[in-house]
Amino acid sequence: xxxxxxxxxxxxxxxxxxxxxxxxxLQVRDSLRTYNSVVERCFVDCVSSFRxxxxxxxxxxxxxxVLRKVFEACARVGMRFGEMSSQSEQQMQQ
Amino acid sequence: xxxxxxxxxxxxxxxxxxxxxxxxxLQVRDSLRTYNSVVERCFVDCVSSFRxxxxxxxxxxxxxxVLRKVFEACARVGMRFGEMSSQSEQQMQQ
Amino acid sequence: xxxxxxxxxxxxxxxxxxxxxxxxxLQVRDSLRTYNSVVERCFVDCVSSFRxxxxxxxxxxxxxxVLRKVFEACARVGMRFGEMSSQSEQQMQQ
Amino acid sequence: MASPSQAELAKSLAMAQQELDYRVDxxxxxxxxxxxxxxxxxxxxxxxxVGEHSCVDRCCAKYWQVTGIVGQMLGAQGQGM
Amino acid sequence: MASPSQAELAKSLAMAQQELDYRVDxxxxxxxxxxxxxxxxxxxxxxxxVGEHSCVDRCCAKYWQVTGIVGQMLGAQGQGM
Amino acid sequence: MASPSQAELAKSLAMAQQELDYRVDxxxxxxxxxxxxxxxxxxxxxxxxVGEHSCVDRCCAKYWQVTGIVGQMLGAQGQGM
Numbered sequence: 001x002x003x004x005x006x007x008x009x010x011x012x013x014x015x016x017x018x019x020x021x022x023x024x025x026l027q028v029r030d031s032l033r034t035y036n037s038v039v040e041r042c043f044v045d046c047v048s049s050f051r052x053x054x055x056x057x058x059x060x061x062x063x064x065x066v067l068r069k070v071f072e073a074c075a076r077v078g079m080r081f082g083e084m085s086s087q088s089e090q091q092m093q094q
Numbered sequence: 095x096x097x098x099x100x101x102x103x104x105x106x107x108x109x110x111x112x113x114x115x116x117x118x119x120l121q122v123r124d125s126l127r128t129y130n131s132v133v134e135r136c137f138v139d140c141v142s143s144f145r146x147x148x149x150x151x152x153x154x155x156x157x158x159x160v161l162r163k164v165f166e167a168c169a170r171v172g173m174r175f176g177e178m179s180s181q182s183e184q185q186m187q188q
Numbered sequence: 189x190x191x192x193x194x195x196x197x198x199x200x201x202x203x204x205x206x207x208x209x210x211x212x213x214l215q216v217r218d219s220l221r222t223y224n225s226v227v228e229r230c231f232v233d234c235v236s237s238f239r240x241x242x243x244x245x246x247x248x249x250x251x252x253x254v255l256r257k258v259f260e261a262c263a264r265v266g267m268r269f270g271e272m273s274s275q276s277e278q279q280m281q282q
Numbered sequence: 283m284a285s286p287s288q289a290e291l292a293k294s295l296a297m298a299q300q301e302l303d304y305r306v307d308x309x310x311x312x313x314x315x316x317x318x319x320x321x322x323x324x325x326x327x328x329x330x331x332v333g334e335h336s337c338v339d340r341c342c343a344k345y346w347q348v349t350g351i352v353g354q355m356l357g358a359q360g361q362g363m
Numbered sequence: 364m365a366s367p368s369q370a371e372l373a374k375s376l377a378m379a380q381q382e383l384d385y386r387v388d389x390x391x392x393x394x395x396x397x398x399x400x401x402x403x404x405x406x407x408x409x410x411x412x413v414g415e416h417s418c419v420d421r422c423c424a425k426y427w428q429v430t431g432i433v434g435q436m437l438g439a440q441g442q443g444m
Numbered sequence: 445m446a447s448p449s450q451a452e453l454a455k456s457l458a459m460a461q462q463e464l465d466y467r468v469d470x471x472x473x474x475x476x477x478x479x480x481x482x483x484x485x486x487x488x489x490x491x492x493x494v495g496e497h498s499c500v501d502r503c504c505a506k507y508w509q510v511t512g513i514v515g516q517m518l519g520a521q522g523q524g525m
Contacts, residue, residue, distance in 0.1 A: 015453045022457055023464060025377045030468050032385040035433065037472075040392045043429045045485060048400065050417075053424040055432075063432050068490035069483060073500055076492070077475045080504035109372045116376055117383060119296045124387050126304040129352065131391075134311045137348045139404060144320065144336075147343040149351075157351050162409035163402060167419055170411070171394045174423035203291045210295055211302060213458045218306050220466040223514065225310075228473045231510045233323060236481065238498075241505040243513075251513050256328035257321060261338055264330070265313045268342035 042066045136160045230254045308349070316341035389430070397422035470511070478503035 046062035047055065055063070140156035141149065149157070234250035235243065243251070320337035321330075330338070401418035402411075411419070482499035483492075492500070 018453070019457050019460060021374070023460060025381070026461060026464055026468075029381050029384060032381060033388060034472070035437065036385070036388045036392055037476075039389075039426075039430050039433045040396060041479075042433060043396055043426050044399075045487070047422075047425050047429070050401065050421040050425070053421040055425055055428050059425070060432065062487050063429055064436065065487045065490040067433060067436055069487070069492060070479065072492045073479050073483070073496075074475050076497065076500050077471065077478060077504055080501060080508075081471055081474065084504070084508045112372070113376050113379060115293070117379060119300070120380060120383055120387075123300050123303060126300060127307060128391070129356065130304070130307045130311055131395075133308075133345075133349050133352045134315060135398075136352060137315055137345050138318075139406070141341075141344050141348070142319065144340040144344070147340040149344055149347050153344075154351065156406050157348055158355065159406040159409040161352060161355055163406065163411060164398065166411045167398050167402070167415075168394050170416065170419050171390065171397060171423055174420060174427075175390055175393065178423070178427045206291070207295050207298060209455070209458075211298060213462070214299060214302055214306075217462050217465060220462060221469060222310070223518065224466070224469045224473055225314075227470075227507075227511050227514045228477060229317075230514060231477055231507050232480075233325070235503075235506050235510070238482065238502040238506070241502040243506055243509050247506075248513065250325050251510055252517065253325045253328040255514060255517055257325065257330060257334075258317065260330050261317050261321070261334075262313055264335065264338050265309065265316060265342055268339060268346075269309055269312065272342070272346045 038067065038070055041070065132161065132164055135164065226255065226258055229258065312342060312345045315345060393423060393426045396426060474504060474507045477507060 042063045045066055046059050049056075049059075136157045139160055140153050143150075143153075230251045233254055234247050237244075237247075316338050319341055320334050322334070397419050400422055401415050403415070478500050481503055482496050484496070
């Protein structure tokens with residue numbers, strides 16, 4: 001899957017910039033979706049009473065816990081993902 | 095998140111039209127996806143017997159009930175969403 | 189929903205090619221997402237022990253079974269989908 | 283026939299994209315819903331048995347009927363949509 | 364005022380797209396989460412009853428508060444985002 | 445070297461988009477699946493404990509192996525894809 005990125009150095013500057021800007025846009029879009037999915041997980045896992053329209057302290061604390069756990073898990077998966085990706089690429093080059 | 099829309103009046107007409115058309119396209123796409131997700135919810139919640147290839151009357155009635163409930167809920171969430179959005183914007187401007 | 193495709197023969201060649209290429213891109217994107225969703229289903233349904241970092245033989249076999257079942261189901265749904273689509277189109281043309 | 287303008291091309295491309303997107307999304311949801319409803323999740327082998335086969339067929343038919351009912355209630359023109 | 368360049372237009376279009384995408388995604392998740400949390404899944408009729416109405420209202424309010432907490436913890440500027 | 449044509453640029457942009465899209469989608473599914481499989485959903489505190497840490501590591505490794513098996517069976521060239 002790497003040919004697109006590898007060819008990038010050969011592009012003239014204007015075109016490379018266009019490509020990089022498009023990729024940046026996709027990254028913003030992805031991070032907004034991730035944000036929404038994290039919110040949804042916190043909500044679904046932490047809130048289940050609707051007698052009041054305000055979060056109680058237990059729910060608030062739960063939200064912060066889930067959020068921190070999600071980040072830690074996400075960072076850890078990211079590390080493993082990076083390691084495994086580069087291992088696969090090395091194997092492919094052999 | 096509002097800067098993009100706020101700048102719109104400053105655009106020349108041709109470019110504003112391009113932007114508006116793009117937004118309209120996205121809205122069509124979103125409403126088709128919503129349509130598909132509503133169909134899926136109706137199906138998943140209402141149909142669980144596969145002895146026949148036709149919906150029976152109980153399943154049909156269920157589908158119409160779910161559909162009406164989804165719309166009512168959707169409209170209500172839409173109202174609340176709008177209220178909360180504009181409150182947030184007012185707070186940000188203060 | 190068919191007007192866009194039906195108009196295609198009327199397009200000049202360069203524009204038709206642009207359209208076809210875009211559609212091909214969308215198909216690649218969709219097949220990559222399908223690939224990811226199949227992987228996820230295999231993983232979720234087959235792997236639930238994390239005492240080792242390697243799949244055991246039962247898990248591996250399960251993955252191949254799920255995969256084959258997914259394909260068979262997918263092909264069957266595809267056939268039915270095609271039949272029902274063309275029936276609907278015929279009914280609309282009457 | 284006059285060649286279509288850039289704007290018309292963009293519009294027909296957008297419509298083709300939306301059509302494809304809609305159909306793929308519908309197909310994927312039908313497939314996963316019917317897989318959920320019909321498969322024995324113990325996965326004892328790699329083929330659909332007779333019961334699963336006919337369940338998938340009926341499931342597709344019923345799913346399609348639900349799209350029809352929803353479409354009608356939404357006042358959409360056409361059956362498949 | 365000088366007319367915006369092609370690049371600026373593309374950028375503002377991209378931002379508008381992202382904004383719309385974000386809001387639609389948030390709205391859809393709020394709607395489906397609150398539907399899951401509030402509806403009696405036996406579906407005895409086609410209207411929300413009083414309890415379901417007020418549940419949806421409170422659910423939206425709480426969902427919104429969660430977006431606020433997450434946004435704050437992520438250091439995002441602004442409430443809605 | 446000759447500068448790439450507009451069409452070639454569009455193609456390489458499309459490929460880069462697809463690659464990114466694929467990787468992000470894979471990463472998101474891996475993360476959410478492993479969160480589901482490994483986390484104690486009572487959420488007594490805001491850190492992963494030792495068991496959750498090693499569960500996430502192994503979960504990623506196994507998830508990756510599943511992508512490999514599926515990729516091989518689909519006849520895809522390459523491991524990661």
